[in-house]
Amino acid sequence: MSELTLSFVGTGNAFAPGGLCWNGFLVNGRYLFEAPPQALMSLRHEGLDPNDLDAVIVSHHHADHFLGLPFLFLYWKYQGRTRPVKVVGPPETKDVMEQVTERTYPSLFEASYEVEWVVAEPGKDLRLNGLQIQPVAVKHDDKLNMSLGYACALNGKRFGYTGDTAICDGVLDLARHSQVLVSECASRSGNVPIHMNLVDDMPVVRAAMGGNSTLLLTHIDSDVDSNGLPNTLVARDHETYRF
Numbered sequence: 001m002s003e004l005t006l007s008f009v010g011t012g013n014a015f016a017p018g019g020l021c022w023n024g025f026l027v028n029g030r031y032l033f034e035a036p037p038q039a040l041m042s043l044r045h046e047g048l049d050p051n052d053l054d055a056v057i058v059s060h061h062h063a064d065h066f067l068g069l070p071f072l073f074l075y076w077k078y079q080g081r082t083r084p085v086k087v088v089g090p091p092e093t094k095d096v097m098e099q100v101t102e103r104t105y106p107s108l109f110e111a112s113y114e115v116e117w118v119v120a121e122p123g124k125d126l127r128l129n130g131l132q133i134q135p136v137a138v139k140h141d142d143k144l145n146m147s148l149g150y151a152c153a154l155n156g157k158r159f160g161y162t163g164d165t166a167i168c169d170g171v172l173d174l175a176r177h178s179q180v181l182v183s184e185c186a187s188r189s190g191n192v193p194i195h196m197n198l199v200d201d202m203p204v205v206r207a208a209m210g211g212n213s214t215l216l217l218t219h220i221d222s223d224v225d226s227n228g229l230p231n232t233l234v235a236r237d238h239e240t241y242r243f
């Protein structure tokens with residue numbers, strides 16, 4: 001495996017345009033960023049064993065990023081998981097998930113493995129085995145508890161993930177940090193509130209990045225392309241990118 005491997009379980013925005021799976025990606029086969037509703041299905045479609053996950057890292061609690069967790073917990077409970085798993089997310093991630101599951105899969109957490117809930121918030125650096133994570137404040141849905149991006153390092157490679165956000169200082173900090181930036185790009189030119197688009201925002205993000213760094217677009221509408229931006233790729237469902 002190369003130093004940094006990103007495998008996309010989905011790349012679509014919340015509307016699943018053109019049948020795209022909802023956005024999420026697996027880093028080096030061990031760290032799942034976001035738990036979209038089809039996460040378990042996508043992992044199994046790729047022949048990946050969900051018991052191999054060390055951690056799930058969610059950026060915020062919108063359903064397209066979060067409601068795949070119950071299915072992962074279900075798999076882990078009944079399909080032989082014994083070692084602990086970490087779930088990283090904004091404050092109250094544990095509470096929100098427990099509210100969902102107590103009405104949908106009661107007894108889900110009476111299991112033979114342990115869930116370690118890790119609260120992420122700006123200013124609190126996290127380390128998950130070899131993965132370093134700095135949570136970054138971004139500008140998304142004010143009615144949610146908190147929305148985060150993540151500045152990360154693994155195997156000497158710096159990568160970032162914007163989560164869902166309008167363009168803001170946090171996004172530009174991530175752009176400057178990252179050798180590979182996974183950025184949301186929810187539409188081509190539309191003014192989708194609290195999100196970024198290809199025509200207006202991605203040139204600004206790209207310009208803040210180092211010239212040899214790669215911009216990798218996800219959480220997309222079906223007509224998003226690289227639009228001539230340098231070192232810019234559009235992620236595809238079930239594709240793996242190696243850096």
Ligand SMILES: [Zn+2]
Nearest residue numbers: 060062140164
């Ligand atoms: Zn969102």
